[in-house]
Amino acid sequence: MIDLWLKEDLEKIFSKNVVAVFIDEHTDAEFILDILNKTFNVHQANSEIEELHVKYLIEKEQPSATKHVIYTNLAKGDLKYIREYCEVNGCLDIRHLENYIKAKVHKALNLNINLPKDELITAAKVSIGKDLTYWMDLCHKGSSEIFDLKIELLPFIHDPVLFNKKYDDQLLTTFYQKVNELLGQEYIVKPPQTLADEIVAKMFDGLSCNDCDPVLESVYVQWLNSKEHDGSFDKYLTNYLSKNSNASILNSNQDIWNINVNHPFKLIDEQWLKAIGKDINNKAVLPNYLAKISQRDQSKQAQSLNTTFWADIKVLLEFDDKNIGYLSNREQCIEFYTKHFHKLDTAIRNLYTEFLNNPEILAPYQDYYKHLVDVFFDKWFKYIEGYQENQTGILQRIIDENSQKTAIIVGDGVAYELACEVSKKVSDNFKFTNEIIMADLPSLTVNNMSRIYMANGMVDKVQSKREKYLTKQNPSTEIDYVRLDEVNSEARSGQYLICTYKDIDDMGDKLNNKALKYFPESVDYFAQQIAVLLNSGYQKVFLITDHGFVLTGMLTDADKITPTLNGQSYVAERYIRTVDKQHSATSYVEIEKQYEEFNYHYFSRTMNPFKTPSVYGFAHGGAAPQELITPYFCWERTAETGGSLNAKFTNKADLKNVSGELYLLKIQADKSEDNIFEMERKVYLVKFFGKEQIGKSDVFTLKQGETINKEYTFDGNNEIEIQLLDALTKEQLDKAIVKKNNDRDLGGLF
Structure with missing residues (x-):
C-alpha cells in the first residue's frame, strides 16, 4: 500500500513537471526505490557530485516526457544543484517515515495506528501490493497482523530460498520470530529449510491427532488447492513419513477415529478400512461408521490427494438388498440392475483397482459384494428361462430410425456400468437418452459383433466382412467406418459414421486384473470423442457394445467350478460348449x-468361473446381467446447442448436369415469421470427392429469407459432393451432388 501512496504523491508533482525530488533523510524509505523505478526513471543523489551528475543527465534529455524521480538523503537545506527542482517543481520530503505512514492511515481510514517505529516501517514493507484492509487489521489487531502467516507460510514452505530473496534481513527476522511464536519455540537462527521442515512436521502432527493449529490447517488446505505451489507437498509428506512410522502416527493408546478427517495419511485410511472390514456384516454397527465415511468422502483435501475410494465403500455399505426380494420377473430384474445394482459393479471395480495387491484390506469387501451378487443372481437366474436378445441388427435399426447425420460408437466389452461412468463425463448441454440392449448368448465378441452388424443372424469372424454386409444392405446410404482414435473435428462425407473401439476388451483379455487401472482413461477417452463427434456435425451419437464383463477378483481353487461332462466339450471361463446334452448339468x-x-451351451449361475488354464480376473461369455445388459446410449444436439434457421440448396437438379468448368450454388435461408430470434446463421461449405475432403469455404452469413450464390470450379474432379454446415456446431443443413457433363463440354461430338 505504501508504494501506492508514494506514487500518488509523486504524480501530483508530475501533473505539472517531469522532475520530482524525493527527500528521505533517514533512508527509511529506500526499500521502495526498486518499485518506483518500474514506473519512473529514478536517480540517486546523495552527494554534491551525484547532484551535479543527475542534473546533467536530466537536462541533457530536455525536452523529455520521461518522469524523473531524484532520491536523496540530504536535507533540503543542504541541496545545491537540485535545490532548484525542489523550489520550482515541488518535492516529497519525508523526514520521518513512521509519521508519514500514520498520517496516510488516518486520512484513508480515520483510524490511529499505534506501533513502534521499527514495526511501522516493517509493516510498510509488507504492505506493498496489499490494500487498505491490511492497515485496518493492523489498527485493530496490532503487530501480530504485520505478517499474515495464513498467506505467507505457504510460499515460504514451498521454496524457502526463494522466499528469503523476497524480503530484507529486517523483515525476515520479524517473519522468523512470528513463525517461532506459532510453533511455540524460542527464536534461534537456523537454515530456512530447517524451519520449513519444522512447520510441516507441526502441521502433520496436528492433523494426525486432530489438534492442528488453525493457521497451519488453513495453510494445509491452501497447499492442496494451490497450482502455484504444487509439487512440494508430496516431497514433504514422503519425508515426514520416512521419519514417522505408522506406529508413531497412530500411537497404541490413540483412537484411530479421533483424527482430522482431512488428513493426508493413506496409512490411516487403511486402518479405517480394516476396522470397517471386520464389522462389515454387523448391520447394527455399520451406521456408526457411515458418518465418518461420508465426511472423508466429501473432504476436498482427500479428493485432492486422490483418496476417492471412500465413495465406493459408501456405495457398498449403503446398498439395501431387501428390495431384491420383491423382484418377480426378468423385466424387473433388468430395471433393478440398471437403476441400482450396476453401481455396486462400479464400486467393486474401483476397489479392485486400488487394493487388488492388498488382500488383507480387499477380502472383506469382495466377500460382501459377492454376497450381494449371489442374492441378486438367485432372482436373475430364476427368470432366465425364455431369455431373448434384441442385439441382432441394431446398427440397421439405428440407420432406419435416424435420418439426421449420426455417429455410432461400437465398443468391445463396454459394460453397462462403465458406460454410465462415460455418461457422467459428457457435457449436460446435450440431450441424453439411457436405454439398454440385451446381448446374445454366449456373450463373446465374434458372436455379438456379428449380431450388431448382421441382421440375418449369421456369424462372421472378420470385421471387414461384417461392415461389407451392412454397406450392402444400405446401397443408397453412405456409411463411413473408422476407429474411434481416427475421429477428429473434420466433417466426413457419410450420413452415418461407425466407430470401433476395442481397447477395453483387448486389455481385459490380455492383462486381466492389471487392465483395471487403464479403464478410467478409456472412460475419459469415450467422453472426449463423443463430444468431438457432437461438435463436428453429427446430430446424434450412439454408444453400444457387444457385451459386458464380470470381474472375479481374488480367487481360491475352491471358488473355481470343475464341471463333470460327457462327450466332446470345450470349457471356457464363463461358458461350456458340448456336443451332447448334459443330463447332470x-x-x-x-x-x-x-x-x-x-x-449345447452351459452357463454358471454364479460369478465363479469354470476351472480352465486361463488367467482369471476379467471375463465374459456367460449369462450374468453384467455380461448381457449392455448400453444403448444416445447423445443428441438440441435446439439450444445449434441454430434453428434452416437453409438449403435450391438448384440441386441443375447441379447434376453442369457443363463447363464452373458451377453455381444457390443457397436459400428459410423465411419464417414465427421465429424472430433466429434472423441469421453463420455457415460454410465443405467439398468432398468420394470420401476425401478436398476443400472448404470461408464462413459466411445467411439472413432469414435470403438467397446467396456461390460459384466454384471443378478443379479436375467430375463429381463433387457439397455439404452446407453450421459454422459453430458443424451440423449438416443440406448437401448436394455436383456432376460435370463432359459430353456437353465437347458440343455433343461424342
Missing part, C-alpha cells in the same frame, strides 16, 4: 444352440 443354464460341431 441341472445346476447350469442350458441353451441349445449350434456352433461348429457343438450343439
Whole structure:
C-alpha cells in the first residue's frame, strides 16, 4: 500500500513537471526505490557530485516526457544543484517515515495506528501490493497482523530460498520470530529449510491427532488447492513419513477415529478400512461408521490427494438388498440392475483397482459384494428361462430410425456400468437418452459383433466382412467406418459414421486384473470423442457394445467350478460348449444352440468361473446381467446447442448436369415469421470427392429469407459432393451432388 501512496504523491508533482525530488533523510524509505523505478526513471543523489551528475543527465534529455524521480538523503537545506527542482517543481520530503505512514492511515481510514517505529516501517514493507484492509487489521489487531502467516507460510514452505530473496534481513527476522511464536519455540537462527521442515512436521502432527493449529490447517488446505505451489507437498509428506512410522502416527493408546478427517495419511485410511472390514456384516454397527465415511468422502483435501475410494465403500455399505426380494420377473430384474445394482459393479471395480495387491484390506469387501451378487443372481437366474436378445441388427435399426447425420460408437466389452461412468463425463448441454440392449448368448465378441452388424443372424469372424454386409444392405446410404482414435473435428462425407473401439476388451483379455487401472482413461477417452463427434456435425451419437464383463477378483481353487461332462466339450471361463446334452448339468443354464460341431451351451449361475488354464480376473461369455445388459446410449444436439434457421440448396437438379468448368450454388435461408430470434446463421461449405475432403469455404452469413450464390470450379474432379454446415456446431443443413457433363463440354461430338 505504501508504494501506492508514494506514487500518488509523486504524480501530483508530475501533473505539472517531469522532475520530482524525493527527500528521505533517514533512508527509511529506500526499500521502495526498486518499485518506483518500474514506473519512473529514478536517480540517486546523495552527494554534491551525484547532484551535479543527475542534473546533467536530466537536462541533457530536455525536452523529455520521461518522469524523473531524484532520491536523496540530504536535507533540503543542504541541496545545491537540485535545490532548484525542489523550489520550482515541488518535492516529497519525508523526514520521518513512521509519521508519514500514520498520517496516510488516518486520512484513508480515520483510524490511529499505534506501533513502534521499527514495526511501522516493517509493516510498510509488507504492505506493498496489499490494500487498505491490511492497515485496518493492523489498527485493530496490532503487530501480530504485520505478517499474515495464513498467506505467507505457504510460499515460504514451498521454496524457502526463494522466499528469503523476497524480503530484507529486517523483515525476515520479524517473519522468523512470528513463525517461532506459532510453533511455540524460542527464536534461534537456523537454515530456512530447517524451519520449513519444522512447520510441516507441526502441521502433520496436528492433523494426525486432530489438534492442528488453525493457521497451519488453513495453510494445509491452501497447499492442496494451490497450482502455484504444487509439487512440494508430496516431497514433504514422503519425508515426514520416512521419519514417522505408522506406529508413531497412530500411537497404541490413540483412537484411530479421533483424527482430522482431512488428513493426508493413506496409512490411516487403511486402518479405517480394516476396522470397517471386520464389522462389515454387523448391520447394527455399520451406521456408526457411515458418518465418518461420508465426511472423508466429501473432504476436498482427500479428493485432492486422490483418496476417492471412500465413495465406493459408501456405495457398498449403503446398498439395501431387501428390495431384491420383491423382484418377480426378468423385466424387473433388468430395471433393478440398471437403476441400482450396476453401481455396486462400479464400486467393486474401483476397489479392485486400488487394493487388488492388498488382500488383507480387499477380502472383506469382495466377500460382501459377492454376497450381494449371489442374492441378486438367485432372482436373475430364476427368470432366465425364455431369455431373448434384441442385439441382432441394431446398427440397421439405428440407420432406419435416424435420418439426421449420426455417429455410432461400437465398443468391445463396454459394460453397462462403465458406460454410465462415460455418461457422467459428457457435457449436460446435450440431450441424453439411457436405454439398454440385451446381448446374445454366449456373450463373446465374434458372436455379438456379428449380431450388431448382421441382421440375418449369421456369424462372421472378420470385421471387414461384417461392415461389407451392412454397406450392402444400405446401397443408397453412405456409411463411413473408422476407429474411434481416427475421429477428429473434420466433417466426413457419410450420413452415418461407425466407430470401433476395442481397447477395453483387448486389455481385459490380455492383462486381466492389471487392465483395471487403464479403464478410467478409456472412460475419459469415450467422453472426449463423443463430444468431438457432437461438435463436428453429427446430430446424434450412439454408444453400444457387444457385451459386458464380470470381474472375479481374488480367487481360491475352491471358488473355481470343475464341471463333470460327457462327450466332446470345450470349457471356457464363463461358458461350456458340448456336443451332447448334459443330463447332470441341472445346476447350469442350458441353451441349445449350434456352433461348429457343438450343439449345447452351459452357463454358471454364479460369478465363479469354470476351472480352465486361463488367467482369471476379467471375463465374459456367460449369462450374468453384467455380461448381457449392455448400453444403448444416445447423445443428441438440441435446439439450444445449434441454430434453428434452416437453409438449403435450391438448384440441386441443375447441379447434376453442369457443363463447363464452373458451377453455381444457390443457397436459400428459410423465411419464417414465427421465429424472430433466429434472423441469421453463420455457415460454410465443405467439398468432398468420394470420401476425401478436398476443400472448404470461408464462413459466411445467411439472413432469414435470403438467397446467396456461390460459384466454384471443378478443379479436375467430375463429381463433387457439397455439404452446407453450421459454422459453430458443424451440423449438416443440406448437401448436394455436383456432376460435370463432359459430353456437353465437347458440343455433343461424342
